Amino acid sequence: MPHPSVVAAGIVARSKTLRRLVLLAVLAVALAGGAIVTPLVALPLAIAAHGTPAVQPGTIDGRTPVVVGEWGYPLAGDYTKGRGFGFHPVKGCSYCPADHKGYDMSQGCGAAIFAAGPGTVTTAGSMGQFGNSVVVDHGDGIQTIYAHLEWGSIAVEKTQQVSAGTRLGAEGTTGLSWGCHLHFELRIDGARLDPAPFMAARGLPLA
Numbered sequence: 001m002p003h004p005s006v007v008a009a010g011i012v013a014r015s016k017t018l019r020r021l022v023l024l025a026v027l028a029v030a031l032a033g034g035a036i037v038t039p040l041v042a043l044p045l046a047i048a049a050h051g052t053p054a055v056q057p058g059t060i061d062g063r064t065p066v067v068v069g070e071w072g073y074p075l076a077g078d079y080t081k082g083r084g085f086g087f088h089p090v091k092g093c094s095y096c097p098a099d100h101k102g103y104d105m106s107q108g109c110g111a112a113i114f115a116a117g118p119g120t121v122t123t124a125g126s127m128g129q130f131g132n133s134v135v136v137d138h139g140d141g142i143q144t145i146y147a148h149l150e151w152g153s154i155a156v157e158k159t160q161q162v163s164a165g166t167r168l169g170a171e172g173t174t175g176l177s178w179g180c181h182l183h184f185e186l187r188i189d190g191a192r193l194d195p196a197p198f199m200a201a202r203g204l205p206l207a
């Protein structure tokens, strides 16, 4: 004895009129569903257009960052520049250090963060005020640090080899942070230096 739905499908398949009716019913359901789903989809899009875009870790349009030779941007596509390197007090944040030892850039919570150059991951986890962070050792005393990453987003492990464009995690606001952003830091022989001229020298000017 065939299942009733199989019998029904057989009848539908044999009848032209029934096939049309089923098609109409499917269309009606799709249209009714669309009317409900569309506002739900439109709302986040409207928020994204006016505020912080909500994106899933590493899935911001599946984009990859611009890479020039061995180095690339730590974010894919346009970003908002936050605090640059040097003396930049944070308005409304008394506990944030005024002397800023990195370069802040942002696309919104959850945006993918990428390694800027080839090297070995030496830290992948919590780093005090830096929050969830990844440190990449590029050799020749050069290190880059990616700080304030989103909880649970770190996608690499200690001792892992990475290259420019390897996804490290997602933009967050962990540690001593004031809103979602990437704190991108450069250290050469332990000294904390401005990443902007370093990146510009590699054909990657930071805006």
Ligand SMILES: [Zn+2]
Pocket (backbone or CB within 6 Å): 083, 100, 102, 103, 104, 182, 183, 184
């Ligand atoms: Zn910073």
